[in-house]
Amino acid sequence: MPEVIRAKEMGFCFGVKGAVELAEELAETRRDKKIYMLGMLVHNEHVIDKLKGKGVEILEEADLLEGRDNLKEGDIVVVRAHGTIKPVYDKLLEKKAEIHDAACIFVTTIRKTLQEKEKEGYEILFLGDINHPEVRGIISFGKTVRVIEGIEELKATKIEAEKKYALLTQTTLNKNKFLEVKKYIESNYHNIDIFDKICGATYVRQKAVEELAKEVDLVLVVGGKKSSNTKKLYEISKRINLNTYLVQDENSLDRSWFEKVKRVGITAGASTPEEVIVKIENIIRGTI
Ligand code: F3S
Numbered sequence: 268m269p270e271v272i273r274a275k276e277m278g279f280c281f282g283v284k285g286a287v288e289l290a291e292e293l294a295e296t297r298r299d300k301k302i303y304m305l306g307m308l309v310h311n312e313h314v315i316d317k318l319k320g321k322g323v324e325i326l327e328e329a330d331l332l333e334g335r336d337n338l339k340e341g342d343i344v345v346v347r348a349h350g351t352i353k354p355v356y357d358k359l360l361e362k363k364a365e366i367h368d369a370a371c372i373f374v375t376t377i378r379k380t381l382q383e384k385e386k387e388g389y390e391i392l393f394l395g396d397i398n399h400p401e402v403r404g405i406i407s408f409g410k411t412v413r414v415i416e417g418i419e420e421l422k423a424t425k426i427e428a429e430k431k432y433a434l435l436t437q438t439t440l441n442k443n444k445f446l447e448v449k450k451y452i453e454s455n456y457h458n459i460d461i462f463d464k465i466c467g468a469t470y471v472r473q474k475a476v477e478e479l480a481k482e483v484d485l486v487l488v489v490g491g492k493k494s495s496n497t498k499k500l501y502e503i504s505k506r507i508n509l510n511t512y513l514v515q516d517e518n519s520l521d522r523s524w525f526e527k528v529k530r531v532g533i534t535a536g537a538s539t540p541e542e543v544i545v546k547i548e549n550i551i552r553g554t555i
Contacts, residue, residue, distance in 0.1 A: 268553045269531045272483055274475040278544060280468035280537035282348040282371030283309045287318075289369050290345045294321040300365070301342040305331075305355065306400070308347045308369075309538035310494035313516065317540075328355050338362050349401035349438075350374045353408050373438050373466040374401060378408045380462055384433040385409055392424070392459065394448055395437025399495050402437050417444060418451050432459040438466040439496040439537075441503065442473055468537055469496055476500045476534045480507035483532035485524060487551075488513045489544055490536030497536030504534070517546045525551055 279287075286308055293302050303326035307315055319325070326344060330336045332354060338344070340363040346356075350370035359366050381391055390411070395402040397414040406412040415421050426432065434452065436445055442465055452459050480486050486504045490497025492515060504511040510528070514520055525531060531551050535544050 269484075269525050269528050269551060271548050271551050272479065272530055272532050274472070274479045274532065274534035276468075276471040276475040277534045278537070278539055278541060280371075280466070280472075282369075282373065282466075282468070283538045285371070286345070286348040286369035287314055289367055290318055290323055291321065293343055293345065293367065294318070294323050297343060298322075301339065303338065303342060303344045305344055305346050305351055307493065308345060309491075310497075311491040311536070311538040311540065313543055314538065314540055328352070331355060331358050338364055341365060343367060346370055347400075348374070349399075350378070350404040351400070352404050370404075371438075371466075373464065374405065377405050377435055377438070377464045380433075380464070381405060381409045381412070381435060384435075384460075384462075389431050389433040389460070392421070392432055392434045393437070394434060394445065395440055396495065399437060399439075401439070401495075405435075418448055421448060421451065426456060426459070428458065430458065432456075434459050434461045436462070436464045437495075438464060439469045439499060440465050441499045442470050443503075469499075472496070472500060472534065472537065473503055476504050476532075477507065479532040479534060480504040480511065483508070483530040484528035485510040485530075486512070486532040486534065487520075487547065488534055488536070489516070489547060490539045491515060494536040494538055497539070500534055500536060504532075508532075514547070516543050517550055520547065520550060522550075 302323045304323050306328055342364050344364045344366055346368045348371045391409055393412050393414045486508050488501040501513040
């Protein structure tokens, strides 16, 4: 049986943990109320299914905005760790829902910085993935935020010498990508202030998988299909160790992967529950 080695940091981050615990507690203590989670509370299908089993329903943002929802006054709505867009918060207030905002402190801090810098007259550049809910949520609190994905887009962006710019980052950005952009900015511009907002939980998980990938014969990255930080862990590991696989749960394992390997490394995205990781470890060790 191969030896299984865990990354030094992996799995649930405190923002996700807080959001899931909040929803579970509400499901337990407020049974008299209808409880919704706004979209996928966290990007992990297992966590979502478990919450659904406890009676927490999904309220889709688009349905809410377009009037296709059944939300009633006083219904409970839990906002996910990555927050949501301002029009959704406004709609929830308008419909007098009982809002429980589980938006992580790192996300709300970026929102605050963005608004402060705009007030101070900065133009905002946002380094991240425009399709990620966190990014869409944060930038909806600003006026004219330009989202860039990397150096190439930055090069294509008109930077005016007489203006001042603030560059903010998505919490789950790949640190190496950020450092590349930072280096480019520092050697080409004097009027872009950089605010590194990659959250500690993301960074330590990325560092840990970097170390792990060098030490083992094969790396398993466990996480949801829609989880951005899981995908980044996969990319980092794959660059170092070609034998890297992204799996959602034990059902996506191919047992032949482990036939000739001695050391299997395992890491997991910030929204992957411990029970999924343990199941996978037990399969590799041949205990189930
Ligand atoms: Fe918060 Fe970082 Fe997790 S931003 S939700 S602690 S990945």
